[in-house]
Amino acid sequence: MSKVRVRFAPSPTGFFHIGSARTALFNWLYAKHTGGTFILRIEDTDQERNREEYLNILKDGMRWLGLDWDEGPDVGGNYGPYFQSERADIYKQYLEILRQKGRAYDKDGAVFFKVSGEKQVLHDAVYGDVERLEEKDFPIFRSNGTPVFHFVNVVDDICMEVTNVIRGQDHLTNTNKHIELFKAFEAPLPQFAHIPLILKSEGQGKMSKRDRGALIEEYQQKNFLPDAVRNYLCMLGWNPKNDKEIMPIEEIISLFDFPGIVKSNARFDERKMAHFNTEHLRGLPEADFENLAKKSVENAGIALSADADFVSKVFALCHPKASNMETFPSLVSYFFDDNYVFDATAKEKVFKKGNPTERLQQAYEVLKNAEFEHDALYQAMVALAQENGVKPTEYFPIIRFAVSGQSGGADLFPMLEVLGKERVLKRIDAFLQNNVQ
Ligand code: GLU
Numbered sequence: 001m002s003k004v005r006v007r008f009a010p011s012p013t014g015f016f017h018i019g020s021a022r023t024a025l026f027n028w029l030y031a032k033h034t035g036g037t038f039i040l041r042i043e044d045t046d047q048e049r050n051r052e053e054y055l056n057i058l059k060d061g062m063r064w065l066g067l068d069w070d071e072g073p074d075v076g077g078n079y080g081p082y083f084q085s086e087r088a089d090i091y092k093q094y095l096e097i098l099r100q101k102g103r104a105y106d107k108d109g110a111v112f113f114k115v116s117g118e119k120q121v122l123h124d125a126v127y128g129d130v131e132r133l134e135e136k137d138f139p140i141f142r143s144n145g146t147p148v149f150h151f152v153n154v155v156d157d158i159c160m161e162v163t164n165v166i167r168g169q170d171h172l173t174n175t176n177k178h179i180e181l182f183k184a185f186e187a188p189l190p191q192f193a194h195i196p197l198i199l200k201s202e203g204q205g206k207m208s209k210r211d212r213g214a215l216i217e218e219y220q221q222k223n224f225l226p227d228a229v230r231n232y233l234c235m236l237g238w239n240p241k242n243d244k245e246i247m248p249i250e251e252i253i254s255l256f257d258f259p260g261i262v263k264s265n266a267r268f269d270e271r272k273m274a275h276f277n278t279e280h281l282r283g284l285p286e287a288d289f290e291n292l293a294k295k296s297v298e299n300a301g302i303a304l305s306a307d308a309d310f311v312s313k314v315f316a317l318c319h320p321k322a323s324n325m326e327t328f329p330s331l332v333s334y335f336f337d338d339n340y341v342f343d344a345t346a347k348e349k350v351f352k353k354g355n356p357t358e359r360l361q362q363a364y365e366v367l368k369n370a371e372f373e374h375d376a377l378y379q380a381m382v383a384l385a386q387e388n389g390v391k392p393t394e395y396f397p398i399i400r401f402a403v404s405g406q407s408g409g410a411d412l413f414p415m416l417e418v419l420g421k422e423r424v425l426k427r428i429d430a431f432l433q434n435n436v437q
Contacts, residue, residue: 004036040072109143
């Protein structure tokens with residue numbers, strides 16, 4: 001069998017949509033799975049709608065997702081040019097072939113392809129056999145001299161020796177025309193695999209570029225983990241059949257194949273995407289998480305402490321609580337800034353019942369003499385509660401609120417340990433002086 005060559009063939013006429021990204025991804029996965037070649041071909045024959053800006057967004061988004069191409073723009077290859085706008089001579093030659101075979105003719109200034117009059121069978125790797133008769137001749141060059149999609153798409157797949165055409169199900173209806181063209185050129189047919197549509201999260205219809213979560217750029221801006229986005233996209237239309245969805249990409253590559261691609265349309269689920277992101281974040285090795293955390297905290301305008309050990313401890317402590325990198329800075333900012341904000345809702349919760357101020361005063365006296373190690377701190381608070389005949393939980397929320405301004409976040413005693421005795425006492429002291437109600 002010849003070596004697999006697959007291509008992603010976008011027309012850069014808009015932002016990088018998750019539907020396109022998923023098509024690119026499935027091609028990339030199949031190339032990786034088979035040890036084949038992944039080609040990026042730019043179908044930019046529509047000069048009016050193509051924009052350099054969109055091409056850059058596309059390339060940037062693909063690289064961000066880790067979908068590096070083996071041949072194409074910026075990397076070159078032996079089958080170029082990889083922009084259709086630079087292949088006019090090739091298209092002319094191929095038109096000549098069709099003319100010589102009596103399969104192309106001029107009409108009304110355009111050039112038409114003469115269909116065979118025979119039924120064609122598409123053996124689709126996902127949708128099975130689809131039989132169709134192409135009844136009418138169709139244009140392959142417009143009257144303004146520009147070539148039509150069906151023609152350039154097939155010519156390029158022939159020239160680039162594409163073995164598998166993996167693309168959106170919306171192209172299923174075009175494929176009969178393509179088969180006619182391949183046969184007219186007496187070229188071997190690639191194996192076609194059409195992949196299901198991505199439906200919007202609610203209601204009917206295909207996910208459009210206006211739907212929330214539809215553009216790869218959104219995830220880049222919100223600091224999603226590219227591995228998480230890629231993992232989620234793998235599950236839109238492919239089923240590993242092992243009851244697992246969150247997987248490292250190496251495992252997906254080894255499992256990915258056409259029988260796993262489902263015929264039914266996939267529904268986009270924003271919450272599920274967020275969940276994948278959280279799971280991938282939590283699973284990151286500590287050093288990777290620390291790098292990411294540093295960047296996101298600094299981008300949020302928070303000056304990190306110069307004490308590298310303290311910074312590492314804060315990030316390691318809050319790593320299990322991180323649900324996304326967009327909100328992560330607000331989870332840790334109080335570690336680095338003594339002027340932290342007291343959250344109004346948290347305050348209401350904490351002061352709702354009991355006598356928190358008195359509890360905090362009692363706790364302060366004990367903390368002054370305590371060893372700042374989380375277990376020891378916990379034991380000290382339990383003992384204090386016993387002494388006063390109340391539940392230990394009467395102490396916890398007010399201590400947390402006083403030192404962080406929040407009512408949730410990192411586990412309390414490890415958090416006190418990381419903040420350290422000096423900071424904790426200073427903060428409680430200041431709180432008691434300023435905030436007593
Ligand atoms: N330019 C076409 C598209 O973006 C390519 C279709 C194909 O993969 O054959 O839909």
